[in-house]
Amino acid sequence: MNYKHNYYRYHNLDICDALLCKICGKLAGNLHHITHKSQNGTDHPDNLIPLCMVCLNGHRKNNNPTTKQLREANE
Numbered sequence: 001m002n003y004k005h006n007y008y009r010y011h012n013l014d015i016c017d018a019l020l021c022k023i024c025g026k027l028a029g030n031l032h033h034i035t036h037k038s039q040n041g042t043d044h045p046d047n048l049i050p051l052c053m054v055c056l057n058g059h060r061k062n063n064n065p066t067t068k069q070l071r072e073a074n075e
Contacts, residue, residue: 003043004031010045019050022073026052032059034070049074 008015019028028050035041
């Protein structure tokens with residue numbers, strides 16, 4: 001089972017449920033790793049946050065919001 005299915009199961013969601021971006025509230029198209037796997041992050045649902053493409057691209061280009069802010073938004 002992949003990490004997306006684990007995320008849905010962990011949060012008691014149906015696979016058909018839409019995820020909303022934790023930053024702006026729009027429809028999320030991505031589950032983003034808060035702590036990147038290259039930095040010893042895991043696929044555990046606590047390390048994943050739903051983001052829309054606009055917020056994901058902003059994070060990747062500017063590292064804004066920061067990893068700390070993403071973690072706080074995910075709580």
